Amino acid sequence: RKEVEQDPGPFNVPEGATVAFNCTYSNSASQSFFWYRQDCRKEPKLLMSVYSSGNEDGRFTAQLNRASQYISLLIRDSKLSDSATYLCVSNSGYALNFGKGTSLLVTP
Amino acid sequence: NAGVTQTPKFRVLKTGQSMTLLCAQDMNHEYMYWYRQDPGMGLRLIHYSVGEGTTAKGEVPDGYNVSRLKKQNFLLGLESAAPSQTSVYFCASREDSPQPQHFGDGTRLSIL
Numbered sequence: 001r002k003e004v005e006q007d008p009g010p011f012n013v014p015e016g017a018t019v020a021f022n023c024t025y026s027n028s029a030s031q032s033f034f035w036y037r038q039d040c041r042k043e044p045k046l047l048m049s050v051y052s053s054g055n056e057d058g059r060f061t062a063q064l065n066r067a068s069q070y071i072s073l074l075i076r077d078s079k080l081s082d083s084a085t086y087l088c089v090s091n092s093g094y095a096l097n098f099g100k101g102t103s104l105l106v107t108p
Numbered sequence: 109n110a111g112v113t114q115t116p117k118f119r120v121l122k123t124g125q126s127m128t129l130l131c132a133q134d135m136n137h138e139y140m141y142w143y144r145q146d147p148g149m150g151l152r153l154i155h156y157s158v159g160e161g162t163t164a165k166g167e168v169p170d171g172y173n174v175s176r177l178k179k180q181n182f183l184l185g186l187e188s189a190a191p192s193q194t195s196v197y198f199c200a201s202r203e204d205s206p207q208p209q210h211f212g213d214g215t216r217l218s219i220l
Contacts, residue, residue: 100148
């Protein structure tokens with residue numbers, strides 16, 4: 001079983017919609033979590049860091065539930081430019097554990 | 109502000125050839141990583157380093173070697189390239205745990 005599990009999607013949503021992704025992790029000792037965005041054939045880019053219960057940055061909100069060992073990412077007022085793959089990441093030592101990603105397609 | 113720089117960006121090799129991928133970071137980060145990414149597989153860790161002169165195996169280390177002689181550089185070597193090593197390779201670095209990683213823009217490697 002992978003350390004981090006994500007629904008691969010794809011999630012197809014219209015512009016302006018709110019969409020949420022969930023991610024589960026298996027190591028209860030994980031100290032911090034991240035959401036990365038990856039565009040096709042490009043490098044992953046950091047979207048948000050989560051060190052405590054959650055974080056918010058504009059239209060993006062991440063929440064951490066340690067009891068249930070999941071992290072969520074909420075995107076409000078979706079834009080066409082939000083179309084990408086979103087990677088959930090946990091940190092429990094020297095290396096980060098990446099999920100395989102959730103694909104989002106925002107349509108006009 | 110270069111961040112993490114990978115060279116080369118693209119390369120085509122023949123089976124059995126050798127090559128070295130270079131990763132350089134200018135952020136004085138302690139930790140550096142090499143990943144490969146294949147369709148449907150996600151990012152897989154090949155090797156990593158937690159400081160100058162140190163290296164450790166990741167999830168898929170076979171067929172690769174690494175060196176970290178200088179803090180800013182992390183080299184990934186393929187001694188005898190195989191078609192199964194055709195992939196996109198990403199280097200990343202971070203200051204320490206629990207900080208996030210910063211990625212280079214990748215090396216696209218094809219082995220014929």
